[in-house]
Amino acid sequence: MRQTKPLPAAVQEWAEQRVGPVVSVRDASHNWDRSRVWELEGADGVHRYVKVSPSEKFFTRETRAYRHVVPALGHSRAPSLLDSRAQDLVLLLTAVPGVPAKDLDLAAGDWRAVHRQAGALCARLHEAGALNRTDRAEAEASLGAAADGAETYLARAGDRLTGDEQQLIRDHTARLRRVGPVPLGYIHGDNQPRNWLWSEAGLALVDFERSRPAARVQDLVILSATQWVDHPDRKKAFLQSYGRTLTDAEQQALRCLTALDAVNCLAWGPDNGDEMVTARGRRTLDQLMREGWA
Structure with a gap:
């Protein structure tokens, strides 16, 4: 059984500085050790995701993809990057349905x-x-x-x-x-x-x-x-x-x-x-x- 991963307090604080108070957090990681993803529900009722990349290489690839490649998919066909923090390898993303x-x-x-x-x-x-x-x-x-x-x-x-x-x-x-x-x-x-x-x-x-x-x-x-x-x-x-x-x-x-x-x-x-x-x-x-x- 997969162990739930807690959202680091510093990451939540950083996310809240950008989108406002968070009222609930759900671990949405894949079932492997280096996967760290959380779904956040804001006080505004909007759901967003925070992801801590497993490496600098993956962080660089993903942030670049969201900025320059993913928009080609069209509206609601992929998340959008709201913000990122390179020193912590963290991304803040919109949610998409499904x-x-x-x-x-x-x-x-x-x-x-x-x-x-x-x-x-x-x-x-x-x-x-x-x-x-x-x-x-x-x-x-x-x-x-x-x-x-x-x-x-x-x-x-x-x-x-x-x-x-x-x-x-x-x-x-x-x-x-x-x-x-x-x-x-x-x-x-x-x-x-x-x-x-x-x-x-x-x-x-x-x-x-x-x-x-x-x-x-x-x-x-x-x-x-x-x-x-x-x-x-x-x-x-x-x-x-x-x-x-x-x-x-x-x-x-x-x-x-x-x-x-x-x-x-x-x-x-x-x-x-x-x-x-x-x-x-x-x-x-x-x-x-x-x-x-x-």
Whole structure:
């Protein structure tokens, strides 16, 4: 059972200086140690969120995303940044309506509607302005950076992978370095139903701490390894509203990135007691071992 995290008094005081008295606080963190998010209800009845970033890198990414990228999603499709405090890595955000889609028991047609709206929002995010020279360089290097992490994941996973499985990961890593140019843009970085809020008003995206310039296809890895494995209709709905099919290079990159996601899950999941992440990695790796390269 997750332990409730108290809101630091200094953070609440800072928030109240900006929005007025707070009458209630709810821990809204994800179920991992470094996640620190609280929902605040003000005396004015308005709900807002305070987030303490887990690192300076995540704080920088998220504040930049809210200022320069997220507005492309449109009104009520994501929170807005009210203020931030760099020395404490804290952000003050508006609330958007909805419940995380992962917590909902939706019918098949409703899930397709969720993915259809997610595809449209991701397209807006990925196309949110031209990349400047620095961002383009980072985006162009993103697949190589992903490949560079493979040996670290393999070392951490250790004997959770067989020798043949380790070789499969290395083969996919080598192929990832050769896929060629792919479309670039600003990605969410943790694009999955736990960060999709669903309501009668439609879908909204939250949690932009991993947002960065990268290969656009990197935003589809978790979906490919989870939502779309057993539900190709959801993938079809997403891509229809995304507005285009994936290029051959993107399809190859997605397969390679999914292999790297699997070994990362098998490195991180058991060490952190996360059975769902561990199962995701094992399932993906087993499937890749059965299929080989198509």
